[in-house]
Amino acid sequence: MVNLITGPRGSGKTQQMIDLANEKVKTSNGNVVLIKKSHKDTYTVDFNIRAIRMADYKDILTLEEFVGFLYGMVAGNHDIEAIFIDSVLKQANITLESLPAFLQKLHKISNENNIEFYLSISADKNEIPEINSPDYNVLN
Template sequence: MVTLIVGKKGSGKTKKLIERANEAVKTSDGNVVVIEKGLKLTYDISHQARLVDSDSYSISGLDALAGFISGICAGNYDVTDIFVDSTLKIIGQDMKALEELIERMNKLSKEANVNIVLLVSADKSELPEGIESLASQI
């Protein structure tokens, strides 16, 4: 399942991501991974979650992010939850790319049995119409 945390800057998206990631750590029987752009969540996310800085691995663009997340799932069969902070900063401010990412993550989520949460810094009105049918929103 793919879930979006959507809102403009300053709307509390990161706080929701932190709360959901820390809750997943408490309830998960496997591993929780949080992908962020830059090291800003180090002290907010439980040390039991795997915190990954996308900049450290030169992740930039839709294909790079989708491949990276797929690789995490392929290499670790016990990953139950993946959280991605700053999704649009990583893939670029392209709503069509976001739509394609969500489609690809839906497929991966079903195949790998993993929950994927994407944080999107945009107003709900800026999202393409098809996104509502692809992912649930918080």
């Protein structure tokens, strides 16, 4: 399942993502991953969550490369149960226009590997194309 948290910048999406990840790791039998652009605002992240700072991977510049990065994580660790991607529109070259294609790829990865995705998107849900798909769960 692909879960979406939407809202304008500064509406508390990052803290909501961290809270969800912290709750998920308590009940998970596998690994929980949090992907952020930087380590800013991660001081409340549970120590058992694998926090990935994308600023450390400067060569991942396109949506396709980012998806390849996710496939690499999944291939290297079959115990991942949930991946949280904060501020998805700040990752690689993902835009509102390319977001539907990205979400379709995440849905495929989710189904193939039984992984839940959680994404925060700095936009009103009315601005996000194809968000009403039954493949996505809008949490707010």
